[in-house]
Amino acid sequence: MRFKTLAIAAFALAFAFAAQAQQPIVVKFSHVVAVDTPKGKGAERFKQLVEERTKGRVKIELYPNSSLFKDGEEMEALQLGSVQMLAPSLAKFGPLGAREFEVFDLPYIFDNYAELHKVTDGPVGAALFKKLESKGIIGLAYWDNGFKVMSANKPIRMPADYKGLKMRIQSSKVLGDEIKALGAIPQVMAFSEVYQALQTGVVDGTENPPSNFYTQKMQEVQKYLALTDHGYLGYAVIVNKKFWDGLPADVRTALEGAMKDATKYANDIAKKENEDALEAVRKSGKTEILVLTPEQKAAMKKALVVVHKENEARIGKDIIAEVYKATGFQP
Numbered sequence: 001m002r003f004k005t006l007a008i009a010a011f012a013l014a015f016a017f018a019a020q021a022q023q024p025i026v027v028k029f030s031h032v033v034a035v036d037t038p039k040g041k042g043a044e045r046f047k048q049l050v051e052e053r054t055k056g057r058v059k060i061e062l063y064p065n066s067s068l069f070k071d072g073e074e075m076e077a078l079q080l081g082s083v084q085m086l087a088p089s090l091a092k093f094g095p096l097g098a099r100e101f102e103v104f105d106l107p108y109i110f111d112n113y114a115e116l117h118k119v120t121d122g123p124v125g126a127a128l129f130k131k132l133e134s135k136g137i138i139g140l141a142y143w144d145n146g147f148k149v150m151s152a153n154k155p156i157r158m159p160a161d162y163k164g165l166k167m168r169i170q171s172s173k174v175l176g177d178e179i180k181a182l183g184a185i186p187q188v189m190a191f192s193e194v195y196q197a198l199q200t201g202v203v204d205g206t207e208n209p210p211s212n213f214y215t216q217k218m219q220e221v222q223k224y225l226a227l228t229d230h231g232y233l234g235y236a237v238i239v240n241k242k243f244w245d246g247l248p249a250d251v252r253t254a255l256e257g258a259m260k261d262a263t264k265y266a267n268d269i270a271k272k273e274n275e276d277a278l279e280a281v282r283k284s285g286k287t288e289i290l291v292l293t294p295e296q297k298a299a300m301k302k303a304l305v306v307v308h309k310e311n312e313a314r315i316g317k318d319i320i321a322e323v324y325k326a327t328g329f330q331p
């Protein structure tokens with residue numbers, strides 16, 4: 001009888017071990033945008049590559065569109081381990097205490113993707129990721145989105161047109177200063193709430209690249225979109241450090257390889273995704289697209305570059321100088 005009980009217990013234990021060995025490693029990857037965006041598609045590609053290459057040993061669970069956590073919640077969820085991976089915009093690292101990331105928000109600091117990549121692929125990109133480690137976070141990759149447009153329900157061509165408008169921004173002091181430099185009122189708000197806030201008039205306008213504008217259907221609630229290209233919006237793909245360090249080495253290597261390939265894919269499609277989204281807004285016939293004259297562009301730039309100096313102490317003079325060196329920006 002005793003032997004039988006022991007045998008059953010041993011069998012049950014062996015079964016439990018075997019079952020555990022077969023359990024896939026689950027990576028919850030949460031983000032706030034639609035699937036049909038550069039970030040949404042990059043995340044899909046990462047999932048596909050990881051699951052193929054690890055033959056199901058790793059399962060990537062994607063939670064797009066703020067379906068698991070929204071802005072203001074997701075960083076803490078990552079640090080607590082409720083989610084393993086995120087790709088927040090670079091404008092959302094200030095509240096974490098990594099204010100240096102706001103260098104990417106400085107108006108007009110990048111003229112194009114090539115200039116931006118000199119920074120993300122260079123020493124500044126690496127130094128910023130190093131800063132995250134003390135916060136229990138590892139930076140895996142930079143993913144592109146694109147250059148921002150401004151929108152509102154009145155024509156916005158010159159700085160004076162923004163006076164008094166309530167503009168939704170992400171949680172970045174630099175972006176707050178940018179809106180104030182136009183005489184408008186910045187309002188920090190989670191991305192998931194923007195459509196409704198525009199619809200109900202809680203805010204008058206906002207800024208984002210066309211892909212975010214179109215996939216959130218902002219053309220339904222904004223009459224004018226100005227092609228200002230006044231700043232860049234992109235992402236850092238980040239992972240919980242404890243989780244990452246605890247992965248079997250071969251799994252980590254597979255994830256790193258998949259991230260490298262998903263990054264190339266996401267960055268290759270970003271520009272065209274934004275061009276297509278702008279075209280789709282145009283075709284919708286709901287939002288008038290304002291092309292600024294060289295004089296209007298120059299006036300916007302003049303009004304906004306003051307934000308660089310204002311944020312020198314916050315971001316760090318050295319970091320700003322390094323970015324200027326890489327991009328050739330002249331203040």
Ligand code: LMR
Nearest residue numbers: 032033089170191208212
């Ligand atoms: C926003 O909050 O406006 C965007 O950063 C959302 C995103 O992740 O692209």
